[in-house]
Amino acid sequence: MHVRTHEVDRRRFIRLIGGGAIAAATTGALGGCSSALPPEAIAAWQGPGEQADVRRWLVGHALLAPHSHNLQSWLVDLSVPEEITLFIDPNRLLPETDPFSRQMMMSQGTFIELLDLSARQKGLRAEIALFPQGAFGPTTLDARPTARIRLRPDATVQTDPLFAQIFQRRTNREAYEAREPEAAALAAIAGSVQPHPFRVGFVGHAQAKALRAHRRIAKEAWRIELTTPRTILESFHVLRVGPKEIARHRDGLSLNDPMVRALNAVGLFDRSVAPAPDSFATTSQIEDFNAKIDTTPAFFWLVTEGNDRFTQVNAGRAYARAQLAATAAGLSMQPLSQALQEYPEQVVPYSDIHQLLGAPAPRFTVQMWARLGYAPAIEPSPRRGLAAHILPA
Numbered sequence: 001m002h003v004r005t006h007e008v009d010r011r012r013f014i015r016l017i018g019g020g021a022i023a024a025a026t027t028g029a030l031g032g033c034s035s036a037l038p039p040e041a042i043a044a045w046q047g048p049g050e051q052a053d054v055r056r057w058l059v060g061h062a063l064l065a066p067h068s069h070n071l072q073s074w075l076v077d078l079s080v081p082e083e084i085t086l087f088i089d090p091n092r093l094l095p096e097t098d099p100f101s102r103q104m105m106m107s108q109g110t111f112i113e114l115l116d117l118s119a120r121q122k123g124l125r126a127e128i129a130l131f132p133q134g135a136f137g138p139t140t141l142d143a144r145p146t147a148r149i150r151l152r153p154d155a156t157v158q159t160d161p162l163f164a165q166i167f168q169r170r171t172n173r174e175a176y177e178a179r180e181p182e183a184a185a186l187a188a189i190a191g192s193v194q195p196h197p198f199r200v201g202f203v204g205h206a207q208a209k210a211l212r213a214h215r216r217i218a219k220e221a222w223r224i225e226l227t228t229p230r231t232i233l234e235s236f237h238v239l240r241v242g243p244k245e246i247a248r249h250r251d252g253l254s255l256n257d258p259m260v261r262a263l264n265a266v267g268l269f270d271r272s273v274a275p276a277p278d279s280f281a282t283t284s285q286i287e288d289f290n291a292k293i294d295t296t297p298a299f300f301w302l303v304t305e306g307n308d309r310f311t312q313v314n315a316g317r318a319y320a321r322a323q324l325a326a327t328a329a330g331l332s333m334q335p336l337s338q339a340l341q342e343y344p345e346q347v348v349p350y351s352d353i354h355q356l357l358g359a360p361a362p363r364f365t366v367q368m369w370a371r372l373g374y375a376p377a378i379e380p381s382p383r384r385g386l387a388a389h390i391l392p393a
Helices: 002-024 039-046 054-062 102-121 161-165 183-192 205-227 229-237 242-249 258-265 280-294 309-328 344-356
Strands: 074-077 083-088 124-130 147-153 199-203 239-241 253-255 298-305 332-335 364-373
Touching: 039 242, 054 074, 054 083, 054 102, 054 147, 074 102, 083 102, 102 124, 102 147, 102 161, 102 309, 102 364, 124 309, 161 309, 183 199, 183 309, 199 205, 205 229, 205 280, 205 344, 229 239, 239 242, 239 258, 242 258, 298 309, 309 332, 309 364, 344 364
Parallel strands: 239 253
Antiparallel strands: 074 083, 083 147, 124 147, 199 298, 298 364, 332 364
């Protein structure tokens, strides 16, 4: 009996350790990755190659854009010559953590921005009409298109240096160095957003009190998401464990740690049950996240006046530019989406970050809030490739 009890305890401990590793992959944000990913999962980052239809070349770059939870909810219709019509995939939403699909609209915007940068590279002017059949309502989406893009050859179109950063961009969740971003880098990031009339800002060590407030809100918002069963289970639902799952799905949150793979292979992971708030799986991840937040040297934010669907898409375009500019400066970003999410449990962090940034809701909306700093190089996140995004003719 003693041996049997010991074995049960050991198995419970292993399950808790595994749960902690799973939780480590679920820091919800635009994208997700782990090291040593299968080559086919990241093949899209080698580029689309030459395409007979230039639109496929453009889409092959745009699908490398950041996306909430790395769901890649982009569908394009190429049935009309010289046009790209963009739709959102209704099967790739986050109803628990993004109940009004604000983040999904931003993710449509990141795609559009990378497509526009790529069109410029080919000497094409992208005439972008958002919501050509009318905008979605404030709380739900439908089958109407997000955008219609007409492509016109134009010798006056100027290329944008941010294009060169598309294949280098990463969403980096590792620990950041203590040194602060250089002033010139911050100016370049702020300048990159200028095509859009939004307010961006930064906080660092020079604003010690504000920096502490940013860290406090980030930690509390993450604790709430991690200990709210339906929200952490939403992340578990798109968690891909091991090379077979990662290669099959090429989306979501990837976890390829050898120990986790071994435990998953023998059925020790139950991704249908949320860990208890006081479990090792939960407390260890909170500690890990808090340690990274406590050493984060700077935060970036983007605030809009208003929050309609047009504004949300354009905020995504602005964020894509800011992250590419950060990449050019050797900096990394990790979105901290939890405090910006509009489900009931997050009401206090949501209010706190808006007040801290002088953006009282509902007039203003903090569309993006992110860690910013120097970090080690990481692999790109999986991508589903061209065929997954092009609607049948």
